[in-house]
Amino acid sequence: MADIVLDNVTKRYPDGALAVDKISLDIADGEFVILVGPSGCGKSTTLNMIAGLEDITEGELRIGGKVVNNAAPKDRDIAMVFQSYALYPHMTVRQNMGFALKLAKTPQKVIDEKVNEAARILDLTQHLDRRPANLSGGQRQRVAMGRAIVRDPAAFLMDEPLSNLDAKLRVQMRTEVSRIQRRLGTTTVYVTHDQTEAMTLGDRVAVMRNGILQQVGSPQELYDRPDNLFVAGFIGSPSMNFMPSVVEDNTLHTPLGDVPLTGRLQRALEQARAPRELIVGIRPENFEDAALVPADQRSSGITFRASIDVLESMGSDVFVYFTKEFGNEVDAAELRELAEDSGSADVGVRNDAMVARLDTETRAAEGHESELWADLRTLHVFNPADGSNITLDYGADRAVGGAAPATSPAAGTGRGAGGTGASTDAPAGPGTGVI
Amino acid sequence: MAAVTTTPRQKAGWGVANFVVIALALIPVLWLVSLSFKTPAAVLDPSFVPSQWTWANYSGILQSSQFIRPLINSIGIGLISTFIAVVLASMAAYAVARLAFPGKSVLIGMALLIAIFPQISLITPLFSIERSLGLFNTWPGLIIPYVAFGLPLGIYILSAFFREIPWELEKAAKMDGATPFQAFTKVIAPLAAPGMVTTAILVFLACWNDFLFAISFTSTTTARTAPAALQYFSGGSVFTVPTGPIAAAAVVITIPIIIFVLFFQRRIVAGLTSGAVKG
Ligand SMILES: Nc1ncnc2c1ncn2[C@@H]1O[C@H](COP(=O)(O)OP(=O)(O)OP(=O)(O)O)[C@@H](O)[C@H]1O
Numbered sequence: 065m066a067d068i069v070l071d072n073v074t075k076r077y078p079d080g081a082l083a084v085d086k087i088s089l090d091i092a093d094g095e096f097v098i099l100v101g102p103s104g105c106g107k108s109t110t111l112n113m114i115a116g117l118e119d120i121t122e123g124e125l126r127i128g129g130k131v132v133n134n135a136a137p138k139d140r141d142i143a144m145v146f147q148s149y150a151l152y153p154h155m156t157v158r159q160n161m162g163f164a165l166k167l168a169k170t171p172q173k174v175i176d177e178k179v180n181e182a183a184r185i186l187d188l189t190q191h192l193d194r195r196p197a198n199l200s201g202g203q204r205q206r207v208a209m210g211r212a213i214v215r216d217p218a219a220f221l222m223d224e225p226l227s228n229l230d231a232k233l234r235v236q237m238r239t240e241v242s243r244i245q246r247r248l249g250t251t252t253v254y255v256t257h258d259q260t261e262a263m264t265l266g267d268r269v270a271v272m273r274n275g276i277l278q279q280v281g282s283p284q285e286l287y288d289r290p291d292n293l294f295v296a297g298f299i300g301s302p303s304m305n306f307m308p309s310v311v312e313d314n315t316l317h318t319p320l321g322d323v324p325l326t327g328r329l330q331r332a333l334e335q336a337r338a339p340r341e342l343i344v345g346i347r348p349e350n351f352e353d354a355a356l357v358p359a360d361q362r363s364s365g366i367t368f369r370a371s372i373d374v375l376e377s378m379g380s381d382v383f384v385y386f387t388k389e390f391g392n393e394v395d396a397a398e399l400r401e402l403a404e405d406s407g408s409a410d411v412g413v414r415n416d417a418m419v420a421r422l423d424t425e426t427r428a429a430e431g432h433e434s435e436l437w438a439d440l441r442t443l444h445v446f447n448p449a450d451g452s453n454i455t456l457d458y459g460a461d462r463a464v465g466g467a468a469p470a471t472s473p474a475a476g477t478g479r480g481a482g483g484t485g486a487s488t489d490a491p492a493g494p495g496t497g498v499i
Numbered sequence: 500m501a502a503v504t505t506t507p508r509q510k511a512g513w514g515v516a517n518f519v520v521i522a523l524a525l526i527p528v529l530w531l532v533s534l535s536f537k538t539p540a541a542v543l544d545p546s547f548v549p550s551q552w553t554w555a556n557y558s559g560i561l562q563s564s565q566f567i568r569p570l571i572n573s574i575g576i577g578l579i580s581t582f583i584a585v586v587l588a589s590m591a592a593y594a595v596a597r598l599a600f601p602g603k604s605v606l607i608g609m610a611l612l613i614a615i616f617p618q619i620s621l622i623t624p625l626f627s628i629e630r631s632l633g634l635f636n637t638w639p640g641l642i643i644p645y646v647a648f649g650l651p652l653g654i655y656i657l658s659a660f661f662r663e664i665p666w667e668l669e670k671a672a673k674m675d676g677a678t679p680f681q682a683f684t685k686v687i688a689p690l691a692a693p694g695m696v697t698t699a700i701l702v703f704l705a706c707w708n709d710f711l712f713a714i715s716f717t718s719t720t721t722a723r724t725a726p727a728a729l730q731y732f733s734g735g736s737v738f739t740v741p742t743g744p745i746a747a748a749a750v751v752i753t754i755p756i757i758i759f760v761l762f763f764q765r766r767i768v769a770g771l772t773s774g775a776v777k778g
Pocket residue numbers: 077078079081082083101102103104105106107108109110257
């Protein structure tokens with residue numbers, strides 16, 4: 065058991081490709097850290113550097129306090145689970161699991177004990193004398209896990225270990241991985257492409273893009289407070305809706321409607337030296353069927369009409385897809401990249417397509433116009449130039465006025481800093497709720 | 500296979516075809532065996548089964564240093580050449596399959612060049628070289644050219660096998676604590692074993708059957724191999740053609756090959772890599 069510290073670790077491949085750029089990450093002893101990011105962002109490279117399968121070009125890697133930049137994989141006491149499982153086809157399950165111990169010259173009796181124990185945990189006992197070729201995908205995956213846990217290593221590294229399984233088995237193995245990691249308490253670095261794995265498995269999630277670490281935090285933190293456009297778009301499924309917006313006369317003009325800027329948001333924009341043109345982000349669950357929003361809450365959001373293109377009922381929720389005329393395109397390198405990664409760029413999904421998650425009570429119907437409500441308390445505003453989240457420091461009680469056919473009178477004034485009455489600097493709308 | 504239903508007619512047709520092919524291949528061999536058991540007087544007797552069986556041809560050649568010594572040479576030179584060729588070819592093929600290094604395409608091109616070069620055109624220069632290096636009529640004098648001509652084939656076969664082996668297996672072995680050498684011997688080599696055996700058989704056969712180099716680079720039984728020695732056989736007197744002893748010797752040098760192939764056949768066929776990765 066050990067902690068893993070990456071200190072400005074950089075990887076440049078011999079052909080000049082900069083795969084990982086100055087990553088710094090502290091992984092505590094026993095922690096479960098997830099590395100996510102689009103294809104080619106350097107996740108595997110990072111993992112392989114920790115494993116010792118790739119050289120570190122610059123920076124320092126410490127495992128258990130020792131610098132291991134130049135240590136061979138076998139001297140790092142780390143076990144790895146590969147995406148392809150990489151089971152030795154000429155060995156039985158038992159031999160596969162015991163191979164590392166055998167190389168370490170462990171007495172046969174101890175090897176047998178450990179292998180049997182691991183097989184029991186993984187429910188592989190009756191398959192111990194079979195060969196990998198004769199096992200199912202899920203069983204092979206468990207053998208790969210078994211090979212790692214038998215060694216009782218300082219850390220586990222897993223590179224998309226579940227991506228070769230079918231959906232149902234993946235869910236099952238996901239809980240299995242989580243259970244085993246909790247039980248053994250071994251430091252784990254886990255690479256994945258999968259949203260759900262990233263959100264459910266780890267203590268912390270590290271998002272990478274183009275070899276650069278974007279943000280590290282608990283899944284909830286990344287979800288609620290994304291540092292930038294990329295993290296905001298990457299975390300969450302369906303992903304955040306982005307809209308181009310323009311600041312003019314102290315008002316934020318969004319395709320959904322105009323939002324008067326209250327003191328705090330205004331100050332945030334000023335402080336960030338934000339340009340006039342911004343990108344506004346709102347998560348699907350921050351929409352609701354306007355009819356279902358209690359009157360006293362309406363003022364904290366904005367009500368608009370939209371024609372529903374597609375409605376998907378998931379049982380517990382209803383997803384509605386609609387488009388809003390955008391004055392100009394939302395354009396940022398981050399968003400283009402995200403679209404490419406999700407494949408939506410290829411299938412020609414328009415980037416003015418929006419998705420909202422509504423309560424099942426909604427009466428919205430496909431092909432009809434509905435009145436929807438967007439909660440502005442959770443609105444994110446990004447600078448399109450560098451993708452930074454301007455509203456980040458304005459947390460949950462972001463000072464944004466809800467302008468709409470709002471009914472309630474001014475709900476209040478900005479709490480905290482400044483305490484400027486929203487209504488005083490909001491020229492539009494009679495009711496401005498500052499939440 | 501079982502799913503394809505065949506009518507009795509088709510079965511019979513195939514049976515006849517197979518029989519014809521096998522008969523065509525085996526009749527000369529059987530004829531040779533038959534000849535080897537005939538007495539010198541009966542050699543011209545056209546009957547397939549000898550009227551009078553004799554072991555004289557066999558006992559004759561097996562007592563003659565004219566044959567025993569070349570047989571030992573054949574076995575020794577063949578095994579040593581095969582061993583060296585397989586070891587070198589494994590290393591070269593591994594590099595070709597796994598590493599990107601400068602001059603890789605040149606190496607592959609050279610190997611191909613050697614493989615297609617007509618050996619007969621090299622006899623004279625090689626002869627001069629061997630004479631001046633003192634290799635003429637020695638074991639190394641044959642082993643070196645055999646290895647040289649066995650390598651291209653070996654590299655081709657083995658690099659195909661190495662390419663089939665998922666690279667991740669080697670990484671997994673490294674993570675499991677194997678040194679690069681252990682990773683090669685315990686994981687990669689066992690998986691490439693069918694390829695190595697195939698290579699070994701082909702190289703050994705080439706050495707065993709070679710006549711051209713054997714006759715050109717040897718002058719006495721010190722290094723002369725069995726196929727070359729056959730032509731120096733003499734009959735009972737200057738007037739008898741040594742047909743019987745030659746037939747017996749031909750049968751004797753065929754036996755190791757048959758054993759060799761029967762013994763390794765299973766390993767050649769086995770596709771060991773299945774199941775390494777997700778199936
Ligand atoms: N051996 C190599 N030589 C040169 N460049 C490489 C090599 N391996 C990877 N790269 C490059 O480094 C970058 C990161 O690759 P890496 O395999 O770490 O991505 P990844 O995040 O694991 O992607 P994926 O999700 O597709 O597995 C890519 O741009 C890739 O082209």
